Amino acid sequence: MFAGCKPAQRQAGTSxxxxxxxxxxxxxxxxxxxESTFKGIQLAVEEINAKGGINGRQIExxxxxxxxxxQEARSxxxxxxxxxxxVAVIGEVASSRSLAAAPICQENRIPMISPSSTNPKVTQVGDYIFRVCFIDPFQGTVVATFAYQTLKVRRAAILTDVKNDYSVGLAQYFKETFTRLGGQIVAEKSYSEGDPDFRAQLTAIKAANPEVIFxxxxxxxxxxxxxxxxxLGITVPFLGGDGWDSPKLVEGAGDALEGSYFSNHYSHESTDPVxxxxVRKFKARYNGEVPDALAALGYDAANIxxxxxxRAGSAEPSKIRDALAxxxxxxxxxxxxxxxxQRNARKPAVILQVRGxxxxxxQTIQP
Structure with missing residues (x-):
């Protein structure tokens, strides 16, 4: 798709x-x-348009x-x-979908900003591809360090979604850090997104007697x-990454994840005035809903x-790219x-615990 196409021409008018x-x-x-990401983007758009837009032009x-x-992401x-x-594109959340779409943006020289794709390969596609989130080598290190130093566990099992680049990469970085610190990976099992039954993998993990399951x-x-x-009688806590961040997580788990931990991009409980x-503006706009990290990253991606x-003083994609960099x-x-x-964002991560x-x-962990 798009092989040999010239970059699509943008209108350079000012009105x-x-x-x-x-x-x-x-x-x-x-x-x-x-849904969450778009709510953050929409809030940012409404705010800037209410202030007169950019250089007298509204954002559409x-x-x-x-x-x-x-495949749908490419389309x-x-x-x-x-x-x-x-003149620019915001998306995606899942790294596999960003990796599918990024080559098209790169080939057409249209800046793409992923709010939350953390796999390192995403921005390696080319110089028009950016992100506003941390990347998995950092996130994997954060979770492994938390497990080893704060939870003081020494035996971990890993259950990876082999269908998603995000999951495969994050598992690798967790394993590297945890073993380097002195921990042992006692079992490594896999599944594919969409699978309904995980009992065979979990039975094998239980037999390996881990203290935590990533x-x-x-x-x-x-x-x-x-x-x-x-x-199956497994009682140890689970650990995860930012892919857990959804109100539907607890819906699907009931109380099975109570006391488990995951890394994320922000906490709405932060005392930071920003x-x-x-949080105040988001709740006012969306009927009291508390914004998750995806909403916050959507808001940041749009505002950046x-x-x-x-700063570019122009809606020319090449000038926008230079200003983003x-x-x-x-x-x-x-x-x-x-x-x-490398067009990645250097920033801290937070650890959150599932409670109710x-x-x-x-806690917050700095890069």
Missing amino acids: QAIPVGVYLSFTGSTATFG IHKEDDRSDA AVTKLIQRDKV VPGYYSEVGTIARQARE VQEF LFDAIK QTKDFPGVTGKITIDE KEFKYV
């Missing part, structure tokens, strides 16, 4: 709205990822649903670039995994893009954001 594309999973297995959002599917981005003539998957399976583990102001357009100490909701030479239906703040 019309600035078209920005958004592709996310509004339906399918990880629909809450798209064109959105596409990729249905939680990598969605193609439509945004070719049909809607967007499941770097998406919320859509983690709840079921935890529930089936408890039915965070509290965002708008800041870059403003120069982003330094941007006061984001998820932390101060500086885009490094809430994710309670435990």
Whole structure:
């Protein structure tokens, strides 16, 4: 797709709205990822347009649903670039879908900002691909260090979703750090996103007698995994990454994840005034809903893009790209954001604990 195509021509006029594309999973297995992220983006757009837009031009959002599917992500981005003539694209959450769509943005020289794809390979696609989240080598290190130093466990099992680049990468970085610290991986098992039954893998894990089980998957399976583990008599806590962050996590798990931990990009409980102001505005806009990390990252991704357009003094994609690359100490909701030479964001992570239906703040870990 798009092989040999010239970059789509953008209109360079100054009076019309600035078209920005958004592709996310509004339906399918990880629909809450798209819904939450878009609420953050929408809030940022409404705020900037209410202030008169950028250089006198309103932001106009064109959105596409990729249905939680990598091939659909390619189609969605193609439509945004070719049909809607967007000057930049925000998306995706899942790394496999960002990796599917990024080459199209790169080939057409349209800046793409992923709010929350953490696999390192995403920004390695090319110099038009950015992210505003930390990456998995850091996240895997954070969780492994927390397990070893804070929980003081020495025996861990890993259950990986082999269908997703995110899960495979995060499992690898957890394993590297945990073993380097002196821990032992006593079992490594796998599943594929969409699987309904994990009892065979969990039975093997139980026999290996771990003190903790690391499941770097998406919320859509983690709840079921935890529930089936408890039915088999496994009592040790689970650990996870930011893919757990969804209100549906506890829905699927019941109380099976009570006391378990996962790494994330921010906590709404933070006392930082930037965070509290965002939480206040989000709750006012969305009927009291508390924003999760995906909403916060969507908000940050949109605002970093708008800041870059403003600094570029232009809606030309190449100038937006250059301005994005120069982003330094941007006061984001998820932390101060500086885009490094690899177009990744250097920033802290937080550890949260599942308590009841809430994710309670435990600690912050700096890069």
